[in-house]
Amino acid sequence: MVKLFRKDLIDKKPSVVDVPQRKRMMCLNESCMNPFEVVQDDFLKRMQDIQLNRYISPVADELRQKLADYVGHGMQPENLVWGNGADDMIFHTILSVREDERSFAVSPAPSYFDYKTYTDMVGMGMHFVELDEDFRLDPAQYIAAASHPDCKLAILCNPNNPTGNLFPKDDLRTIVEALPDKLVLLDETYYEFSGESLIDELERHPNLILVRSFSKAFSGAGLRFGYAISSASNIYNLRKVFITFHSSVLAQAFALSILDNIPAFRQQVAQISALRQDAYHQIKIMPQMTVQPSHTNFLAFTVGEQTPQLFQYLKTRDIALRDIGGQPRLKNYLRATLSCEDDTKELIKEMWNWLDMNEIRRHSADMEEPLREGIAGM
Numbered sequence: 001m002v003k004l005f006r007k008d009l010i011d012k013k014p015s016v017v018d019v020p021q022r023k024r025m026m027c028l029n030e031s032c033m034n035p036f037e038v039v040q041d042d043f044l045k046r047m048q049d050i051q052l053n054r055y056i057s058p059v060a061d062e063l064r065q066k067l068a069d070y071v072g073h074g075m076q077p078e079n080l081v082w083g084n085g086a087d088d089m090i091f092h093t094i095l096s097v098r099e100d101e102r103s104f105a106v107s108p109a110p111s112y113f114d115y116k117t118y119t120d121m122v123g124m125g126m127h128f129v130e131l132d133e134d135f136r137l138d139p140a141q142y143i144a145a146a147s148h149p150d151c152k153l154a155i156l157c158n159p160n161n162p163t164g165n166l167f168p169k170d171d172l173r174t175i176v177e178a179l180p181d182k183l184v185l186l187d188e189t190y191y192e193f194s195g196e197s198l199i200d201e202l203e204r205h206p207n208l209i210l211v212r213s214f215s216k217a218f219s220g221a222g223l224r225f226g227y228a229i230s231s232a233s234n235i236y237n238l239r240k241v242f243i244t245f246h247s248s249v250l251a252q253a254f255a256l257s258i259l260d261n262i263p264a265f266r267q268q269v270a271q272i273s274a275l276r277q278d279a280y281h282q283i284k285i286m287p288q289m290t291v292q293p294s295h296t297n298f299l300a301f302t303v304g305e306q307t308p309q310l311f312q313y314l315k316t317r318d319i320a321l322r323d324i325g326g327q328p329r330l331k332n333y334l335r336a337t338l339s340c341e342d343d344t345k346e347l348i349k350e351m352w353n354w355l356d357m358n359e360i361r362r363h364s365a366d367m368e369e370p371l372r373e374g375i376a377g378m
């Protein structure tokens, strides 16, 4: 057979997201709110001045400055590059570090599944470092794996998807410090929900690059807008693997309109975080249920061996969750996105219905008072 493509692509498949399509989509950590509802006046006004017939638009310069202002901490436009979501930043970072077929990246497991998708695409290997049973990372073990000469990228996700937990800042700092000759990509896609960032470490650690997204806190999953923050020299080098006009002027204008309406999104993040905490406490008291604390817009939980039945039952009730049971330490775990009250109430109600139908009995303990977390960030 004639070989037309790279030989390592032969056994690979195109990346598709395989989730059930249901009325209540609680499976992709999206927002229930369409950001167009919030920013339409601003966006439509802005579009009147935008020439879509041109490659170059002044929108880019305005956005570069506004995004730098939003990011804060002394960051300047030259510390930023943006593109089609955090995924695009991750993909291009991988592309920029691969030397040859021996090159690999290191990531904790369980973590964001698509790190491996993108190392596969680029033709780079992936080595996983397993988290412990409480989803904690052993920095020494991670550093040992990433210190190999062929490791070209150390990836970390904080808060971690799909477990929802934060790694201690000191552990992350230890890792970045111990790997001065490796690029460390810290994925802060859920930053606005946790308020935790290593942004203040960027100056001290030239090997650190942060990746963020407009898909979660800014409700813009379909917008496809994410960005990376690092030293001016790292950003300059990263830009060498981007195509010339890699970001639509429409997306840039919309991102600007979001940045002009931050308070509405900040309020929504606070609501989602409160909703998530309520749901956490409601799931925690369900019999035989284990739910992980989370600093994101989702919760990971399990009801043990019967979890697949619960997943199927919820599908019949028009609720789509994410089955994350394929990852290490997450056997029988599901992930539910919390974004609007209506979906969350229905989920809790249907989870109780399923427990009752299966005669899985309630604890005698009373409902705990829901805790509400303060929201940092944004």
Ligand SMILES: Cc1ncc(COP(=O)(O)O)c(C=O)c1O
Pocket (backbone or CB within 6 Å): 028, 029, 084, 085, 086, 087, 088, 112, 157, 161, 187, 189, 212, 213, 214, 215, 221, 225, 226
């Ligand atoms: C940890 C993590 N990184 C990156 C992404 C991709 O985000 P984006 O939509 O900005 O590409 C996601 C999306 O769910 C995610 O959970």
